[in-house]
Amino acid sequence: MIELIEKHDAVLFRVRVSPGASKTRVLGEHNGALKIAVTAAPEKGKANKAVVDFLAAALSVRKADVSVVSGLASRDKQIAVSNLAAATLSAKLSALCRMDPGG
Numbered sequence: 001m002i003e004l005i006e007k008h009d010a011v012l013f014r015v016r017v018s019p020g021a022s023k024t025r026v027l028g029e030h031n032g033a034l035k036i037a038v039t040a041a042p043e044k045g046k047a048n049k050a051v052v053d054f055l056a057a058a059l060s061v062r063k064a065d066v067s068v069v070s071g072l073a074s075r076d077k078q079i080a081v082s083n084l085a086a087a088t089l090s091a092k093l094s095a096l097c098r099m100d101p102g103g
Contacts, residue, residue, distance in 0.1 A: 002093045003032035010080040011089050015055075017075050019047040024054050026096045033076070034093060048072060055079065059092050 005012040014033035021037035028035050040050035048068050056063040061084055071077035081089055 010082040
């Protein structure tokens with residue numbers, strides 16, 4: 001289960017990113033974090049942008065509502081999503097993990 005933290009006007013969760021993949025997709029959940037593969041290279045913020053773009057589309061929120069709040073230069077990141085209730089985010093993340101668990 002993806003661990004969520006409600007803070008101010010946003011909900012935070014951890015993401016483990018695998019950059020340079022052949023396909024951008026959710027790989028599942030590991031130790032309370034969402035695992036995502038992105039095709040973008042881990043240089044000049046390209047992978048971070050790819051994560052934000054992918055999550056915004058997958059969660060049906062605006063790109064402006066998704067941000068990387070820590071781990072900009074790391075595979076382990078903390079993501080903030082605003083304008084979405086924690087319960088709704090939890091349900092959407094669970095659905096993402098079930099859709100394509102690594103395959």
